[in-house]
Every structure is written in structure tokens, then in C-alpha cells.
Amino acid sequence: MACTSCTTKDGSPKGCKNNGTCGTDSCNKLTVFDWLANMSVPNGEKPFDFVEVRFKNGRKHYYKNTENLTLAIGDIVATQAQAGHDIGMVTLTGELVRVQMKRKKIKEKPEDVLKIYRKASQKDIDIWSDARDKEEPMKVRARQFAIDLKLQMKISDIEFQGDASKATFYYTAEERVDFRELIKVFAREFRTRIEMKQVGFRQEASRLGGIGSCGRELCCSTWLTDFRSVSTSAARYQQLSLNPQKLAGQCGKLKCCLNYELDSYQDALKAFPKTDTKLYTEKGTAVCQKTDIFQGYMWYAYEGEWMNWHKITTDQAREIIELNKKKQKIASLEEYASELIEEAKVEFENVVGQDSLTRFDSPKGNKKRRNNKNRNRNKKNNSNTNPNNNTNKRPQNKKTNKPKPKPKSRPRPQGKSQNNTKNAK
DSSP: OOOGBOOOOOTTBBOOOOTTTOOOOOOTOOOOOOOOTOOOOOTOOOOOOOOEEEEEOOOOEEEOOOOOOOOOOOOOEEEEEESSSEEEEEETTTHHHHHHHHHHHHOOOTTEEEEEEEEEOHHHHHHHHHHHHHHHHHHOOOOOHHHTTOOOOOEEEEOOOOTTEEEEEEEEEEOOOOHHHHHHHHHHOOOOOOEEEEEHHHHHHHHHOOOTTTTTTTTHHHHHOOOOOOHHHOOOOOOOOOOOOBBOOTTSOOOOOGGTTTTHHHHHHHSOOOOOOOEEEESEEEEEEETTTTEEEEEEEEEEEEEEEEEEEHHOOOHHHHHHHHHOOOOTHHHHHHHHHHHHHHHHHHTTTTTOOTTSSSSSHHHHHHHHHHHHHHHHHHHOOGGOOOSSSOOOOOOOOOOOOOOOOOOOOOHHHHHHHHHHH
């Protein structure tokens, strides 16, 4: 996402060669596609003399082209600063800059607007790139100095000015920090002018970037530019569990995506009665326990019978509330709940695709299968009800509760068997 990963030391892009004019917005989250680039200026009118310049960490400013330089998107320019000059990249020119300045309410006053000095020379680019290479090792040492002084702060990033005459330290802290001694240490060690600038935790996450719990890049580091306040009421409206480990992002604050669908939930909840409204019935007073925004159901429980919930629709709840306003009571909530159960049964029977697996079998085969099932069922019932039918068990003696001995087999007479054999012959 950063410019250092896709540009060379001279500022030219490595891969896409589009100089920041691609329409996919893949180079930087603040990149604006110039849809007026192919349109010529009408005759007799001068092109807009303001230019948009981007620096490190997505910082953008608007400068006036007083020298009438022919600038294009991707050019490295030297711009005016409070002391010395800064180096940045041109990201937008022409009439679209006027639209951006009007949207951000930036006035075109000559005393407030800074100027562009010149296109950056090779010497300016070398000094700028050398200063950028020093930022990472300086950040490691600066964090160690802050730890040694026992300051409750975190150095998140360092940005050098284009001429390497000043270094801006971005830090985050939960409370006010006295860093006067720290500035003296920085000035003595780094030999440059020091500026401390505090940023929020969301701004720090947008600078560093990362992968969110959804598996995608952080919204604040890719496309989100305005950080709106997020409260726990957004999670309550969406019926989410107030678990700080799940609701917090990498910045430690509530996730920005909790605000994305909040308006839709608030519009849907307008059709629901208030959850603190009680329903008065002859059986007792019912209190709302749960709501289902997607299906439009509400669960109520009687006071004292909190384990038994009764599901009704929002229309039914409004009907009961209107009756209560007229000082009328219904018998119980079970009447409305039973209606929902009957409707659910009818809907389930008529659902398309609920066919049995044997619907293609022949009717004769179905009859045989049913008869076999009935026979097997009758056999099991007879065997369970009649203990004498069990052939495996031997009968027991009632007095001793011991199994009776088997009767001895009688020997067959030999004469009869011989006569039978003779007759057979």
C-alpha cells in the first residue's frame, strides 16, 4: 500500500507503470482517479493552477503552481515548507483539484496557500531517499529512549522532511505525556530538528496496516478516510454480544464496521414495539426477552415464569398493546403462539423440494414393503407380550425357580421300523 513498496529511489513506479493513474486505486488509499484527464480545457480559459501533492503516510496538501510548470501525475516536486522545502509526488492536476478543494472547504487565498518551487532534481531525490532509509532504525532507537525515560507513550512512525532538516515523530498515548526531556535526547542523538505529533489509535492502525478478523486488509489502511465515533449502542442495536475481544479491532477500539449496517437495523427496528413495553393478560404480565429482526418475531415471558418463552409476531404485539391502552386484556399469549405453530406446520408441508426418497417406486412394491413391515412389527409385539413363545428359554419350576430338566427321548421299537422298511420295499 505504501509508495516505498512500489516505487524506485527516483520515484518512478516499478510494476504497473501507470504513474498513479490506474482506476483500481491499488497504489494508495487516498489516490483519486482523474476522470477529467482526457478532457481538454475550453478555448480562452486557463487550466486550474493548483496541484495535489501526496507525501508519506497518505498526507496530502494542495499547492499553487506559480511557476507554470508542466506537471503530470507521478512527478516528484519540491514544495514550500515552514522551514526549507519538502519532497512529494503529484497525484492530481486540472479541474478535479478544484472539485476536491471545494469538497474539503479549502479556500484559494494567496496568503494561506503554499507554492511549488520546482521539479525535484536528482540531488533532491537522493537526499530524500537517504532520509527515508534512516526512519526505520531511528524508530527503534526512539522507542528505546522512551522506555528508558519510563514514558507512557508509543512511537508509531517517523517522517523526515524532504530536505532532511526536520523529523516528525508520531506517537500514541492514553494520557498527557511530558516529553520535554525526550526531545532533548532526540536532538542530541539524531542531530536534527524534532517535532512531536500525537495521533489516535485508529490513525496509528491506518498507518501501520494489517489484516482484520474478517481476513481482509484493514478498512482504515485501504479506503476509509474519516473515522467516526463508534459506541456500544451500535452493537446493542444489532443484538451482538458485548464481548470486547470480538468487538475491538487491532487498534484496541471498537471496530469501524459496526457502523456500516447500523442504519439498516435502526430502520428495521421502527416496525417493532419498544422492548420495555409490557403486555398485560389475564394469565399475567409478559415481558419481552428477545427479538428477531430478520423474521419479525418477539419472545415474551410471564413474570415469575422466566423459563417459558412465547413467540409472537410484531403485529400481534402491537395488537395486544392497543388493547391494553383501551384497558382490555387477552386471555393468554398461548393463543397467538399456537397460531404461529399451525402456520409453520402448513408452510413446512407445502415447501417445494420436500419429496421422499421412495416417491419413484411402484405402488405394488410400496404395498409389499408395508405388509412386510406390519408382519415384522406383529412378530416383535407377540414375542414381547407372550414369554412362552420364546423358544430359547427353558421353562422353570415354580417351587425351586430352577429350569425343568428336558424330557428323555423314548427309543423307537425295532419291529415297527423293520415292517415299515419292508412295506417300503
